[in-house]
Amino acid sequence: MSAPRSAIEIVTIGDELLLGFTVDTNAAHLARELGDDGFRIARRTTCGDDAAQIADAVRDAFERTGAVITTGGLGPTSDDNTKSSIAAIFGRRMRLDENIWARLQQMWKARGWPGEIPESNKLQAMIPEGAKILENRHGSAPGIWLEDEHSRWVAMLPGVPRAIRGMRADTLRPRLRAWRGSAAVTVVRSRTVRTTGVSESALHDKMAEMRRRVHGLPLAFLPGWEGTDLRVTSRGLGDAEADATLERAVADIRARVGDAVYAEGADDMADTVLQAMRARGWRAAVAESCTGGMLGMRLTAIPGSSDAFVGGVIAYSNDVKVRDLGVNASDIDAHGAVSETVVLQMASGVRGRTGAEVGLAITGVAGPGGGTEEKPVGTVWMAIDTPLGARAVMSRLIGDRDEIRRRATQGVLNLLRKALSA
Amino acid sequence: MSAPRSAIEIVTIGDELLLGFTVDTNAAHLARELGDDGFRIARRTTCGDDAAQIADAVRDAFERTGAVITTGGLGPTSDDNTKSSIAAIFGRRMRLDENIWARLQQMWKARGWPGEIPESNKLQAMIPEGAKILENRHGSAPGIWLEDEHSRWVAMLPGVPRAIRGMRADTLRPRLRAWRGSAAVTVVRSRTVRTTGVSESALHDKMAEMRRRVHGLPLAFLPGWEGTDLRVTSRGLGDAEADATLERAVADIRARVGDAVYAEGADDMADTVLQAMRARGWRAAVAESCTGGMLGMRLTAIPGSSDAFVGGVIAYSNDVKVRDLGVNASDIDAHGAVSETVVLQMASGVRGRTGAEVGLAITGVAGPGGGTEEKPVGTVWMAIDTPLGARAVMSRLIGDRDEIRRRATQGVLNLLRKALSA
Numbered sequence: 001m002s003a004p005r006s007a008i009e010i011v012t013i014g015d016e017l018l019l020g021f022t023v024d025t026n027a028a029h030l031a032r033e034l035g036d037d038g039f040r041i042a043r044r045t046t047c048g049d050d051a052a053q054i055a056d057a058v059r060d061a062f063e064r065t066g067a068v069i070t071t072g073g074l075g076p077t078s079d080d081n082t083k084s085s086i087a088a089i090f091g092r093r094m095r096l097d098e099n100i101w102a103r104l105q106q107m108w109k110a111r112g113w114p115g116e117i118p119e120s121n122k123l124q125a126m127i128p129e130g131a132k133i134l135e136n137r138h139g140s141a142p143g144i145w146l147e148d149e150h151s152r153w154v155a156m157l158p159g160v161p162r163a164i165r166g167m168r169a170d171t172l173r174p175r176l177r178a179w180r181g182s183a184a185v186t187v188v189r190s191r192t193v194r195t196t197g198v199s200e201s202a203l204h205d206k207m208a209e210m211r212r213r214v215h216g217l218p219l220a221f222l223p224g225w226e227g228t229d230l231r232v233t234s235r236g237l238g239d240a241e242a243d244a245t246l247e248r249a250v251a252d253i254r255a256r257v258g259d260a261v262y263a264e265g266a267d268d269m270a271d272t273v274l275q276a277m278r279a280r281g282w283r284a285a286v287a288e289s290c291t292g293g294m295l296g297m298r299l300t301a302i303p304g305s306s307d308a309f310v311g312g313v314i315a316y317s318n319d320v321k322v323r324d325l326g327v328n329a330s331d332i333d334a335h336g337a338v339s340e341t342v343v344l345q346m347a348s349g350v351r352g353r354t355g356a357e358v359g360l361a362i363t364g365v366a367g368p369g370g371g372t373e374e375k376p377v378g379t380v381w382m383a384i385d386t387p388l389g390a391r392a393v394m395s396r397l398i399g400d401r402d403e404i405r406r407r408a409t410q411g412v413l414n415l416l417r418k419a420l421s422a
Numbered sequence: 423m424s425a426p427r428s429a430i431e432i433v434t435i436g437d438e439l440l441l442g443f444t445v446d447t448n449a450a451h452l453a454r455e456l457g458d459d460g461f462r463i464a465r466r467t468t469c470g471d472d473a474a475q476i477a478d479a480v481r482d483a484f485e486r487t488g489a490v491i492t493t494g495g496l497g498p499t500s501d502d503n504t505k506s507s508i509a510a511i512f513g514r515r516m517r518l519d520e521n522i523w524a525r526l527q528q529m530w531k532a533r534g535w536p537g538e539i540p541e542s543n544k545l546q547a548m549i550p551e552g553a554k555i556l557e558n559r560h561g562s563a564p565g566i567w568l569e570d571e572h573s574r575w576v577a578m579l580p581g582v583p584r585a586i587r588g589m590r591a592d593t594l595r596p597r598l599r600a601w602r603g604s605a606a607v608t609v610v611r612s613r614t615v616r617t618t619g620v621s622e623s624a625l626h627d628k629m630a631e632m633r634r635r636v637h638g639l640p641l642a643f644l645p646g647w648e649g650t651d652l653r654v655t656s657r658g659l660g661d662a663e664a665d666a667t668l669e670r671a672v673a674d675i676r677a678r679v680g681d682a683v684y685a686e687g688a689d690d691m692a693d694t695v696l697q698a699m700r701a702r703g704w705r706a707a708v709a710e711s712c713t714g715g716m717l718g719m720r721l722t723a724i725p726g727s728s729d730a731f732v733g734g735v736i737a738y739s740n741d742v743k744v745r746d747l748g749v750n751a752s753d754i755d756a757h758g759a760v761s762e763t764v765v766l767q768m769a770s771g772v773r774g775r776t777g778a779e780v781g782l783a784i785t786g787v788a789g790p791g792g793g794t795e796e797k798p799v800g801t802v803w804m805a806i807d808t809p810l811g812a813r814a815v816m817s818r819l820i821g822d823r824d825e826i827r828r829r830a831t832q833g834v835l836n837l838l839r840k841a842l843s844a
Contacts, residue, residue, distance in 0.1 A: 015642075016642060017466075018453060018466060019463060020451060020453030020457065020463075021454065021612075022644070023446070024445070024450065027442065027446075028445045031441055035442065041441060041442075041470075043440075043468070043469050043479060044467065045465060045467050047466075048463075053464075060482070220437075220438060233437075286715070288718075291719070292727075293708070293715025293719040293734075293736065294715060295715065296710075296718075297714050297715040297716040299714065300712070300713075300714025300736075300738060301827075303789075303790055305738075309714075309738055310739040310742055311714075311737050311742040312715075312735075313735060314722075314733040314734045317731075320732055323776075324746075353745075354741075367725075368725055369725060369726070401725060402723065405719075
């Protein structure tokens with residue numbers, strides 16, 4: 001093996017995945033963690049449960065790369081094609097593993113199922129000759145490691161996300177490190193700068209000649225409902241040089257993009273805002289109409305948010321806006337529930353009734369119905385009321401109902417972030 | 423071409439996907455919609471942006487199946503390796519497409535970017551000789567259709583989800599139908615029965631000897647935070663027979679699983695509950711502690727929910743529980759905020775203050791911190807208060823903070839569903 005042992009292929013198995021009924025989060029998670037360990041993902045493949053499909057897909061990957069991780073096809077409801085199909089690639093027979101069989105019998109009793117476990121379940125306890133068991137402390141089906149005389153291998157993991165995540169860390173990782181040995185590792189590092197409230201094209205403009213590469217590092221624009229993330233990636237540089245170059249690149253991006261940067265890495269806007277609130281010893285309350293609680297949900301998704309968030313009012317109906325937030329019914333009649341005056345009254349109203357230092361409010365037309373010529377779907381008023389003053393902005397947000405609501409929560413949080421950083 | 427023209431491979435291109443920074447929702451969406459049109463997905467592959475990787479992955483798929491859809495690598499920030507790599511497979515040169523180039527120049531001006539569009543952008547207007555343009559009304563980069571003399575083809579789509587969804591429907595679908603011609607279509611139909619509040623193993627038990635197949639149709643157990651979905655799939659049956667067999671299978675599943683079935687297909691529990699509320703002319707209000715608004719968000723995610731949902735109170739802090747919901751502070755001191763008496767007071771309190779016929783309440787320990795021996799992380803009290811009476815239940819929910827909160831919203835909605843169907 002002259003090639004450095006670091007390239008791995010991932011084959012995810014299952015009709016559910018192939019047919020798109022299930023989104024393949026396992027492959028993404030595995031790829032990310034293997035990349036963090038310095039392994040290179042050569043290719044990813046998804047095939048169905050059919051034995052021939054599994055054999056073809058895994059054989060192709062095995063002959064290309066000689067290092068393959070599969071997920072799925074080991075669980076109690078699978079037809080168990082994964083193990084036998086891959087055993088055939090290695091020319092191995094299947095044998096009954098008494099330990100697994102005993103464990104299955106125990107589980108059957110533990111679950112209080114009637115009678116004895118059916119013989120048919122013995123299929124689950126069959127493993128290829130010469131296979132090593134990859135212990136699974138996170139689920140029922142163990143993983144399987146099959147290796148040939150050229151130390152080419154296939155690692156079979158179950159399809160359950162929790163099991164995969166756990167097994168990669170505590171069972172698979174040591175084996176992969178041993179396999180790679182002291183081979184040179186291509187260090188892949190990346191850093192992400194998160195921006196919001198600015199269009200992707202405007203970002204291209206700000207980055208100008210650095211739009212494709214920053215200090216020689218490729219720059220990726222990753223637009224989403226939260227905004228557009230800018231990711232720079234270094235490949236093949238030494239640790240120190242990678243860190244230094246990434247640092248310079250991030251500094252340049254921040255300098256060019258400026259105030260639209262709200263976080264780095266995977267940090268959430270809600271976290272950024274909560275930290276700014278804590279720094280001032282303030283607590284927030286929310287008044288939500290079209291988002292129906294999504295803003296409160298985002299803030300409370302952050303563990304420990306209780307020291308900077310008290311709660312609020314979901315004012316979906318106008319009655320609640322009037323009775324619980326003190327919005328003037330006459331203003332709703334005159335300007336509509338989606339208006340500057342109403343959103344400002346919502347923000348100050350929830351601040352007053354909860355005693356929180358900061359009130360955030362959202363009211364808008366999330367669609368698909370309810371749009372008018374004057375206020376089309378996507379029209380959202382957002383407001384903040386703080387000891388520094390009150391502010392309201394209107395946005396025309398794009399996307400479907402869910403996306404419009406998500407963008408609205410991001411928008412009002414960004415409004416508060418800017419006010420607190422001013 | 424003796425083989426029926428219905429098998430297609432999907433190749434999704436991009437380092438972001440390969441390395442797992444982005445979850446590949448495009449492939450799942452494409453697969454699902456192609457399946458609905460009666461096409462068979464033979465395999466799915468993900469490769470990086472590197473030209474050699476693209477060439478290898480697409481060539482493999484092209485030689486296997488002769489019908490390949492690619493996504494990604496056409497956008498303004500891509501290095502444009504997709505088109506040239508695939509052109510090489512077909513032995514085609516690249517040529518400048520004046521129309522695309524003109525459109526790019528217009529877009530540059532329309533976006534108000536400075537000066538003239540750089541020559542470098544001409545790369546985006548280069549397409550393989552003999553390629554057909556797949557119009558993109560949903561984004562900037564058009565798609566490309568490349569076909570050889572054996573009517574084997576590769577369709578290149580951009581990577582933007584909205585563009586892919588739109589293009590598949592209005593540009594790709596007619597081409598695929600023309601390609602398939604009158605070839606026999608393998609009809610794949612599936613139906614899903616959604617269950618909640620019952621463990622997967624208990625479902626196995628209820629389904630007993632039908633655990634793997636129902637009326638000869640394979641049965642898939644799909645566990646998730648909402649509960650466990652049971653999907654039966656018919657493959658290769660005629661339309662009428664498929665429908666009849668699926669109907670019988672669903673009836674059997676419903677009969678065996680009983681009250682735990684809350685919906686079919688992709689219907690959400692919130693939708694089920696809102697319909698039951700409408701049927702009685704009732705409206706709901708929520709009082710949320712640990713879920714922080716997630717329950718209200720779920721109910722308002724359903725368009726038209728305003729006729730059965732008024733809003734509620736996010737009572738994250740105990741102050742809000744007492745002041746806005748009328749919970750007795752002494753009960754919080756005596757029993758804790760996560761207790762039967764407090765959750766019942768929350769449900770009746772929000773019902774009273776909003777005038778809604780139904781109050782739903784959640785209070786629990788979502789973690790990761792805050793757990794005690796008596797009330798470990800995952801301990802959640804859920805309550806409903808309706809004209810039929812009040813009811814509270816405690817659950818020990820599993821998963822991380824997000825999963826526990828999701829399961830809690832599902833749990834209280836299921837509590838209401840059962841009360842309304844009683």
